[in-house]
Amino acid sequence: MKLTEATEKFIQAWGTLGSSWGINRTMAQVHALLLIAPESLSAEDIMEKLSISRGNANMNIRALMDWGLVSKELKPGERKEFFSAEKDIWKVATQVMKERRKRELEPVLKVLQDVSVVEGDKKNKDIKAFNDTIKNIKGVVTKADKTLEMLIKADESWFVASFLKLLK
Amino acid sequence: MKLTEATEKFIQAWGTLGSSWGINRTMAQVHALLLIAPESLSAEDIMEKLSISRGNANMNIRALMDWGLVSKELKPGERKEFFSAEKDIWKVATQVMKERRKRELEPVLKVLQDVSVVEGDKKNKDIKAFNDTIKNIKGVVTKADKTLEMLIKADESWFVASFLKLLK
DNA sequence: CTGAAGTTTCAATAAATAATGAAAGAATAG
DNA sequence: CTATTCTTTCATTATTTATTGAAACTTCAG
Numbered sequence: 001m002k003l004t005e006a007t008e009k010f011i012q013a014w015g016t017l018g019s020s021w022g023i024n025r026t027m028a029q030v031h032a033l034l035l036i037a038p039e040s041l042s043a044e045d046i047m048e049k050l051s052i053s054r055g056n057a058n059m060n061i062r063a064l065m066d067w068g069l070v071s072k073e074l075k076p077g078e079r080k081e082f083f084s085a086e087k088d089i090w091k092v093a094t095q096v097m098k099e100r101r102k103r104e105l106e107p108v109l110k111v112l113q114d115v116s117v118v119e120g121d122k123k124n125k126d127i128k129a130f131n132d133t134i135k136n137i138k139g140v141v142t143k144a145d146k147t148l149e150m151l152i153k154a155d156e157s158w159f160v161a162s163f164l165k166l167l168k
Numbered sequence: 169m170k171l172t173e174a175t176e177k178f179i180q181a182w183g184t185l186g187s188s189w190g191i192n193r194t195m196a197q198v199h200a201l202l203l204i205a206p207e208s209l210s211a212e213d214i215m216e217k218l219s220i221s222r223g224n225a226n227m228n229i230r231a232l233m234d235w236g237l238v239s240k241e242l243k244p245g246e247r248k249e250f251f252s253a254e255k256d257i258w259k260v261a262t263q264v265m266k267e268r269r270k271r272e273l274e275p276v277l278k279v280l281q282d283v284s285v286v287e288g289d290k291k292n293k294d295i296k297a298f299n300d301t302i303k304n305i306k307g308v309v310t311k312a313d314k315t316l317e318m319l320i321k322a323d324e325s326w327f328v329a330s331f332l333k334l335l336k
Numbered sequence: 337c338t339g340a341a342g343t344t345t346c347a348a349t350a351a352a353t354a355a356t357g358a359a360a361g362a363a364t365a366g
Numbered sequence: 367c368t369a370t371t372c373t374t375t376c377a378t379t380a381t382t383t384a385t386t387g388a389a390a391c392t393t394c395a396g
Contacts, residue, residue: 001282001283001285001286001287002286002287002288003286003287003288003294003295003298006282006283006286006298006302007298009279009282009283010279010280010283010302012279013275013276013279013280013283014276016275016276017272017276019190020190020271020272021189021190021272022187022188022189022190024383024384025384026384026385035301035305036297036298036301036302037297038293038294038297038298042342043342043343044342052385052386053385053386053387054343054344054386054387055344055345055346055385055386055387055388056384056385056386058343058344058345059344059345059384059385062344079341079342079393079394079395080341080342080343081342081343087301087304088304089304089305089307089308089309090308093308093312103188104185104188104189107181107184108181108182108184108185111177111178111180111181112178112181114169114177115169115174115177115178115181117169118169118170118171118174119169119170119171120170120171125206126171126206127171128206129204129205129206130171130174130175130204130206133203133204133255134174134178134204136255136256136257137203137257139257140257140258140261141257144261192353192354193354194354194355210372211372211373212372220355220356221355221356221357222356222357222373222374223355223356223357223358223374223375223376224354224355224356226373226374226375227354227355227374227375230374247363247364247365247370247371247372248371248372248373249372249373337396338395338396339394339395339396340393340394340395340396341392341393341394341395342391342392342393342394343390343391343392343393344389344390344391344392345388345389345390345391346386346387346388346389346390347386347387347388348385348386348387348388349384349385349386349387350383350384350385350386351382351383351384351385352381352382352383352384353380353381353382353383354379354380354381354382355378355379355380355381356376356377356378356379356380357376357377357378357379358375358376358377358378359374359375359376359377360373360374360375360376361372361373361374361375362371362372362373362374363370363371363372363373364368364369364370364371364372365368365369365370365371366367366368366369366370
């Protein structure tokens with residue numbers, strides 16, 4: 001396979017993966033492009049290679065920066081801004097977990113907490129069933145949350161880090 | 169909090185969680201409704217409680233069955249079909265992991281495999297950078313895939329099962 | 337300053353996705 | 367059979383989400 005073809009296929013696949021996980025397709029494509037770019041790229045480079053508008057490029061670049069996956073680079077002598085992506089995919093995964101945990105898991109945990117004190121007859125069948133299910137869900141979601149927290153902090157802990165090696 | 173209010177909040181939260189993870193909002197709401205329903209519900213019950221159309225209800229119930237999260241029940245003497253959700257959230261999580269792994273991770277792994285044999289000068293900077301990045305990504309994605317496989321099979325393996333308890 | 341080069345914003349538009357509901361299709365009680 | 371009850375399908379419509387591109391804004395060299 002030729003490099004250009006491989007590049008396109010990869011960008012396409014990464015975009016599809018992103019969009020099935022709730023990440024804007026174009027955002028994932030910009031990310032893919034930067035991941036495999038040997039040099040940092042300008043907004044114009046990105047617009048051109050993905051055939052997208054200036055505004056779209058700008059928005060998605062910014063979103064990627066918000067997620068901590070892409071950073072701005074200023075080349076001396078150049079006025080334009082250049083962008084590059086973190087190449088270490090483990091770090092990328094960690095960063096994504098961190099963000100999603102904060103943005104999505106935590107609000108759900110909060111609702112589960114709120115919702116787990118239902119007033120009324122403890123012997124009422126409906127109330128009992130509701131409480132049991134919520135308790136169960138809360139348990140699993142909390143566990144998932146803790147597991148993610150652990151994975152995110154893995155790099156700071158040799159114990160977990162060495163444990164993770166077992167998974168390789 | 170009253171049961172009705174709690175129910176609504178939970179359905180709402182589950183729907184939001186679903187839609188930020190690439191799962192149709194209504195599908196997640198139907199799932200939530202069935203999760204906390206003490207009895208199995210008919211299509212009509214679901215339509216009514218979520219204020220959705222017959223077609224919509226039908227589509228999403230079927231999708232949930234495809235995902236293996238909901239099953240059809242036939243009550244003796246009743247002509248209608250009734251539906252109920254798996255209440256054990258760990259099983260739900262396992263099932264979701266299994267499906268998404270199959271539907272999304274495996275196609276990406278395939279592309280990564282295809283794309284990792286780029287023709288040309290091995291010393292060419294661009295080709296080298298591309299190959300390195302793809303190799304790195306493939307490593308992490310493969311590891312994620314294996315980890316999921318392990319988690320999915322956890323129930324069948326006392327070793328992994330007892331290991332998972334450590335995470336609690 | 338001033339203007340050229342670059343970036344950001346956002347209302348308008350396009351594209352993708354989901355929901356409706358009526359019609360067609362099944363299943364079954366009588 | 368066939369009338370009734372229930373389920374499924376799918377063209378149409380509505381909603382949501384993403385994209386465009388022109389105008390406003392920023393930065394900085396001269």
